[in-house]
Amino acid sequence: MTRKRWTMLTLALLIGALISIVAAVVIIDPFQIYHRATAFTPPITNGTQNYFNAGIAKSYDYDSVIIGSSMTENFTPSQLDELLGGHFIKLPINGGSSFNHKQMMDLAFGTHEIRTIFYGLDIEALTHFYKTPKCEMPEYLYDDNLFNDTQYWFNKSVLASYIPKCLRTLGRADESQRDTMYNWGDLYEYGRDATLRGVEITDKEVPQAPLQEDPVLGQQYLLNIRHNFLPYIEGHPDTEFIFFFPPYSLVRWYELYQQGLFHEFLVQKEAIVKSLLPYENVRIYDYQARLDWITDLDNYIDPGHYGPWINDEIVRLVAADQGRITTVAQAQANDAVLIEHVDLLRAAGSGYFAE
Numbered sequence: 001m002t003r004k005r006w007t008m009l010t011l012a013l014l015i016g017a018l019i020s021i022v023a024a025v026v027i028i029d030p031f032q033i034y035h036r037a038t039a040f041t042p043p044i045t046n047g048t049q050n051y052f053n054a055g056i057a058k059s060y061d062y063d064s065v066i067i068g069s070s071m072t073e074n075f076t077p078s079q080l081d082e083l084l085g086g087h088f089i090k091l092p093i094n095g096g097s098s099f100n101h102k103q104m105m106d107l108a109f110g111t112h113e114i115r116t117i118f119y120g121l122d123i124e125a126l127t128h129f130y131k132t133p134k135c136e137m138p139e140y141l142y143d144d145n146l147f148n149d150t151q152y153w154f155n156k157s158v159l160a161s162y163i164p165k166c167l168r169t170l171g172r173a174d175e176s177q178r179d180t181m182y183n184w185g186d187l188y189e190y191g192r193d194a195t196l197r198g199v200e201i202t203d204k205e206v207p208q209a210p211l212q213e214d215p216v217l218g219q220q221y222l223l224n225i226r227h228n229f230l231p232y233i234e235g236h237p238d239t240e241f242i243f244f245f246p247p248y249s250l251v252r253w254y255e256l257y258q259q260g261l262f263h264e265f266l267v268q269k270e271a272i273v274k275s276l277l278p279y280e281n282v283r284i285y286d287y288q289a290r291l292d293w294i295t296d297l298d299n300y301i302d303p304g305h306y307g308p309w310i311n312d313e314i315v316r317l318v319a320a321d322q323g324r325i326t327t328v329a330q331a332q333a334n335d336a337v338l339i340e341h342v343d344l345l346r347a348a349g350s351g352y353f354a355e
Helices: 003-028 049-059 077-084 098-111 146-153 156-168 192-196 219-228 230-235 250-258 262-276 308-319 328-352
Strands: 064-068 088-092 116-120 240-245 282-286
Touching (some): 003 156, 049 088, 049 098, 064 077, 077 088, 077 116, 077 308, 088 098, 098 219, 219 230, 240 262, 240 308, 250 262, 250 328, 262 282, 282 328
Parallel strands (some): 116 240, 240 282
16 A cells, blocks of 8 residues: 555545544534434433533523522422423523523523523622623533534543433433433432531621612622623513522521621612512512521521422412512511521521421
8 A cells, every 4th residue: 555545544534533423422412402312311410501501502492491500400390381381491500600690591592482581599699790600611512603513522521421321321211301400309418407517606796788778789789780681681571580589598698697798688689679670571589588498497408408399389489479579678578587587596596496
């Protein structure tokens, strides 16, 4: 064989190998970027949202979206379908900033007609600069630039891990995955010991920001509302935006008190309510002062995260229009309950929570 022929053969084999790799990724498509998986079960876990959300948003059939942090991961989309109407998917970003949640809405609105956004609103998510993702996203999966998909086609983890996992479930598609994806409800211990682990409750006084009768958004919060919320609410008047404030345990509010952030978060929550209520396509629900939930530590795996039965009940309450706030005063009344019970907790210590 001549050197030229050997070179041509080597080049042909190399090109063929590259084409085969690309074809394998595109056809199997573990992240479902090009098409939804129907012949196997994608290896979606509760730590892979940054990657899998791109394909779910692009390739699934839906008209409604669940947006938020880990507080929204245990929702069951089929329950929302039944009680709220529409066809839901989950696009949570665990620990994400409001910019991360904006990225999810960008993709959903850019690929589908959206009927409802069901949004778990964590105040902490608005403390980050409005253009800053708290969780870095693989932009090559989210954009429409085919050329940078090379980072997907020739990704070591995709080729060595995700594709083999897909092939191991070939012929076994899981029709329940829309409901079960990202759920962590049965993975952890619940109760007093789990929730109070590492938390020392004292009556030490910590200075707090002043409460405001007429709450005003701080600069960081204002920028987040202006850039990561209002363009969608105003730009999609036929889409209903349902916001709810997640019911963290009372221990989480005590932690915020210890950090000097308790009153700040409450005031900013009230200012957010004031900013969003004027829009006719917005509904807001507040479950943060539900004492029967937030003081029962059997509902929690840590100070903030509640079990899936709370997610289920939130959907039932929203469907019944219970817990809705239509004035800032209602939010302030709920927050006054939190202030009262954080003070009671500080005075009583961990004995506040009955054994």
